[in-house]
Amino acid sequence: MTDSKDPRLTDETRLEEVRRRASELAADLPQLARIALETMIRDHNPAYKGSAKKAGRAGKQSGNVSELTAIAKLKPGGADRLRRIFDLTDGNMDGAQRVSTLHDMRFVFFDDDTRILFATAYDGDWDTYINDFATKIPGLMDLLFANIEGWPGIDSPKVKDFIADHQIDAAGWFVANPQVTVVDVRRYQRMEKALGAFLDAMAVNKEMDPATRTALEKLSTEIAKPEGVDY
Amino acid sequence: MGILGNLAARFRRESVTLELDDIQALILRSRPEPYVGIHAMLHVDEAEGGRDLVRRLARHVPAASDWTEERDAWMGVALSHAGLRALGLPETALKSFPLAFRQGMAERAEQLRDFGENAPETWEEAFKPGNCHIALTIYARDDEALDRTIERAMEEYDRSHGVTLLGTHRFGADADAKNPFGFRDSISQPTVAGSGVEPQPGQERAIAAGEFILGENSEAGAPVAMPEPSILGRNGSFVVLRKYQSRVGAFNDFVRRHAESEHEQEKLGAKMFGRWRSGAPLVLSPDRDDPELGGDPSRNNDFDFSKDPRGLVCPHSAHMRRLNPRGSELTILTDENIHRIIRRSSTFGPKWSADVSAADDAREDRGIFFIFISARAYDTIEFLQQEWINRGNFIDLGEERDPVVGLHEEPGHFTIPADPVRRRLDGVTTFNRLRGGEYMFMPSLSALDWIGNAGWR
Structure with a gap:
């Protein structure tokens, strides 16, 4: 029998239920298969990985x-x-x-x-x-x-x-940035501003030693990588 | 003059509001220094025999009435929820306990972040769910006093039936009272309001009695959750018991790997603990250990972090600062005063020495029984494990964990704020591995009597 607590399904005969489920499944199949396949093959960045x-x-x-x-x-x-x-x-x-x-x-x-x-x-x-x-x-x-x-x-x-x-548990729960806390976001905002000021100062720094230069090059490369948002 | 002498002089019977003669002495009485003692765990096979033993043991459990006076030895008794059930308490009483205590520590692994090598499946047999019913602890001034008290307890046990002694664990530390890593511990103890001793100038204010004694008003105003009937709950408290194996060698190696000279190594250790080996707090002695300060109970706890907002002296991530932020600005709305604990930990194994290295940890012979008392001990340990130990969010450090007691399933970082740029050390591993634990209830003397005599009948 169905697991659903929907009272409208209680009067359903066994045959009706099988028919309903088969047709629901058939209709959902292409989309479900696509989601399942994508989930399997997609290489999620662990920094953005969610869980349930x-x-x-x-x-x-x-x-x-x-x-x-x-x-x-x-x-x-x-x-x-x-x-x-x-x-x-x-x-x-x-x-x-x-x-x-x-x-x-x-x-x-x-x-x-x-x-x-x-x-x-x-x-x-x-x-x-x-x-x-x-x-x-x-x-x-x-x-x-x-x-x-x-x-x-x-x-x-x-x-x-x-x-x-x-409380009612959500059946589905999707978060764009599951690893990031409210406190983290505030820090990122602060860092964004501070980093901007730091880079401004570095941009006019003519006497840069090699270690600083290498570190800055690496920093600039890392932050210049635009990335699509991958849920 | 030791801590106790100091307390006795400050004790004012007229300012006592607690029912000291009904509260187990162990709740208010600190370990002596030096201290010896024993933990014993018992399993109740048969309710009537178990109650008979509880009734007879209760006669040897002193009350807290003279808690500031010298005493040779004292015994405390605590019961797990499975133990209360095995002793035949009625279902209504069993159900009246808070959820976490009813479930027991193993079942709270998710909330306690006891995963991986700390997971209950890996625990020692005595801590497997349902095994530990009665925990008995004796603290004593010396071996002679301890032996006398053990003998009395064993006489009662030998005369009992239907109870199995699962094991005993004898422990002790010299006057330095140092943990397995060679640092003096259990220094900071809250002052319990109404216990007859007022905080001294420079000490933090007294904490509402209901944070430690059931039935009294808590920091929130009303008493915290308490089992019923009132004779069972009132004047009792809850106990968290967690046995850790200390990987002193891995810790020594970590410190050696990240610091050159002996002084630098000592300093790094102090940055991780928040105090130097003697107990001297970094905040009061930033550059080197000060054994005189460390051993002076009137000074070694007289500080807060208000003058070190950036953590340049004591890192935010230092164990001691995490577990008692003392006025640090935290990122999350927190009430420090409801996460305070009365520490009753005991150390076991050889004394610390610098030549121990990771290979020696295989002997698993060093560790701590981390024990604390609080009226909401089960909530407190879950809060500490989730927020203050196995995370850094509350101090703006993301996922960074406690460098001393955190579980590091993968090697973690330790951040040391510095000018012009912070240092961040890699390779922090689990230096204290959990071997088992349980949530216990420490009943009042009248409740022990009520349980022993099946007062519900």
Whole structure:
């Protein structure tokens, strides 16, 4: 029988199921075969390689980057209160930014504002820094999540269980730069600027010793290699 | 005057808020210097016999009431989740423990980054899941006191039934209290609020008691997760036990390969540990060891990293700075005060000497029982293993790992900030290999009694 929990498939007879699966497979085959073949023959640069591990207790992880997707019931009026917070901060979540492991967060209301979809991409395992948030930004965490039915409070020993109980593992999780953390990106941005200034200084340096010259030539060659983005 | 004498003079009974007479002495009492001791591991084959032994052992476990006073020897008892189950605790109580403790250390390999040669499949037999039920530790001032206490414990064991002694491990260190690599260790211990001793000027503030004692308020305000009923959880704590084999020879070789003179080698070792061999912190003595400073408990921990933001004196990646960043600016929002640990590690094997090389490591005769106590010990070790030991993201060093206790499945780097340009050493390997470990629960004295007498009945 099918593994799917889709209730529409439960009334299917065995023969209907075989027919449906065969035709689905036939339709998907050329594309699936192509993906499988490409995955096999492509020589991925290990620096960009992803993976599909579990992100600790729940969620998927690719390299360093994990996903957390949760669906929960909102308290009456919760959607409006959250909207006011988002409007006020204009997408600028101070505190959340200090966390420095969050790549992004999204809050989506549905079912007439009675439910919320929370989805985020972040570095590492999901529960590693929960205890730190509980002491460093308890107000922000509670402000955001107190509108959810049953939220036990960020300082509650039950908070990890509460989040895990509302999480749904993503079926597919693809990350363009799975090895790169938010902290790494900030460093790269800083280095880009510093490297520019360094190269400016070197460009006018007339008295360059041979070792410096060789090192700079190598550096220039390496950074002058444009590369297509290979997922 | 040693650490203990110092503490006794500073102890104020009127400022005690903890229930010291219900807390196991080992939680608050530091190792003596010099110290000797023994670890024993037991397996409970039959619940009633196991409880009988717990009840009788409990009589030999001192309370923390006089924890600042001299004492010849003291015993501590801790139980694993499998042990609590084997002792017949009711399902409701077993289920009330936090998930990681219920699963046991081997099953948490993913969260602990215990992969490759550190994976549970490679562990010693005693640590294979479900084997270690009761861990008993005795610390003593000298061999004579230790033997007396062991004798008393063995009498109780000989009279018991349905319990198997899996093994014992005797250890000891002289007054230098040095680890297998020849560095003085267990220097930094947190001050527990409400224990009756206030931090001295220059010391960091006391840490909320709930970080170490269950039922007390933690740094977050409320108490951390605690098993139920309250007689079982209250005044207890959790213990992380990890046995490491130390590859002293590989470490010596690494230092020799990257530094010419003996002084340069000593300095590189200090850069990796964060302290010189005597325990003198790099920050207070940047250029050479200072044994007087290293041995002075009023000075050897009186520092932070606020004046060394670039890590030019003590590298960000140094073991000691990683595991206690003391005011370093970290890239990730972190509360240092909730990752503090009470260290109770013990060293075994020959004393360190410079002539040991990698070939000698095959004897596997040196190592550390890395033991610490915290009310959230299971969370703390997983945090430390993931973030502070086997990564560099929190100090802007990407994938760089702890040069002393990191797992290096492939040879790693060690970055030493310097002017005009940083040095980065290659070829860091796993200098401490994990041989096994377990999550333990260290119950209060009344909880030991409750367990021993099957108080749930």
